[in-house]
Amino acid sequence: MLSVKTLAELAKVDASIYKLEENKDEFPNQLKKPFSLLNTKKLELSRVKNKYDKLREHLSIVEDQKEKLVDKLSKIQELSREATASEYQKILREQLKIKKDISFVEKRLETSLEKFETIKTDLERVNKDTQSVMEEYETIFIETKDQIADLDDEIAILNTKRDQLIGNLDSEIKTAYLKSYKLGKGKGVAFSVDARCNLCNVKLPPNFAIKLQKHENLINCPSCGRIIISVDND
Ligand SMILES: [Zn+2]
Numbered sequence: 001m002l003s004v005k006t007l008a009e010l011a012k013v014d015a016s017i018y019k020l021e022e023n024k025d026e027f028p029n030q031l032k033k034p035f036s037l038l039n040t041k042k043l044e045l046s047r048v049k050n051k052y053d054k055l056r057e058h059l060s061i062v063e064d065q066k067e068k069l070v071d072k073l074s075k076i077q078e079l080s081r082e083a084t085a086s087e088y089q090k091i092l093r094e095q096l097k098i099k100k101d102i103s104f105v106e107k108r109l110e111t112s113l114e115k116f117e118t119i120k121t122d123l124e125r126v127n128k129d130t131q132s133v134m135e136e137y138e139t140i141f142i143e144t145k146d147q148i149a150d151l152d153d154e155i156a157i158l159n160t161k162r163d164q165l166i167g168n169l170d171s172e173i174k175t176a177y178l179k180s181y182k183l184g185k186g187k188g189v190a191f192s193v194d195a196r197c198n199l200c201n202v203k204l205p206p207n208f209a210i211k212l213q214k215h216e217n218l219i220n221c222p223s224c225g226r227i228i229i230s231v232d233n234d
Contacts, residue, residue, distance in 0.1 A: 011189035041130040200224035
């Protein structure tokens with residue numbers, strides 16, 4: 001006599017586990033969009049940060065230039081105190097030239113500073129944006145992890161039940177079930193419903209109904225190969 005009841009329970013447990021595993025596979029999808037948004041923000045941040053760094057470097061170079069020119073000017077002014085009349089003319093010309101250079105560098109500095117202020121504001125804004133997107137992503141990530149952990153708990157309980165049910169089977173049927181389970185990719189037992197296999201939907205030959213109702217031998221679906229049982233007259 002076949003343990004039809006146990007096989008029927010196994011079919012239900014298998015189906016529940018299968019469904020939960022399917023749900024579990026769906027979860028990474030809900031992370032895709034926030035993850036790609038986070039990456040876009042990170043890219044933008046690194047682009048703005050790069051600009052900011054370059055501008056800061058440029059700024060320090062120009063500041064350096066100005067400092068050197070101011071230094072040069074003060075040295076020449078010192079020289080002018082001990083200069084002869086003819087030297088003095090030359091020094092004056094030189095002073096004028098340096099002053100012109102300084103005002104040119106100052107203008108450059110002013111423009112660069114303006115640009116720097118703008119990029120600084122940009123950087124602060126993008127940084128804040130990225131932070132908030134990151135926080136959102138982390139929240140979703142933790143939620144997803146929790147949901148997956150809940151599913152894992154449910155699956156573990158069902159697996160324990162499944163192991164108990166398998167333990168109740170005679171060894172021959174157990175071997176057949178495990179083979180059918182592997183072949184059926186996680187669904188080891190099919191039902192005959194309205195003379196069809198409920199898992200692969202193939203129409204069962206007319207003599208199957210009588211054979212199935214006898215519950216004497218293991219019968220496999222002619223199409224998907226899974227163990228097939230009938231619970232019609234239970
Ligand atoms: Zn089938």
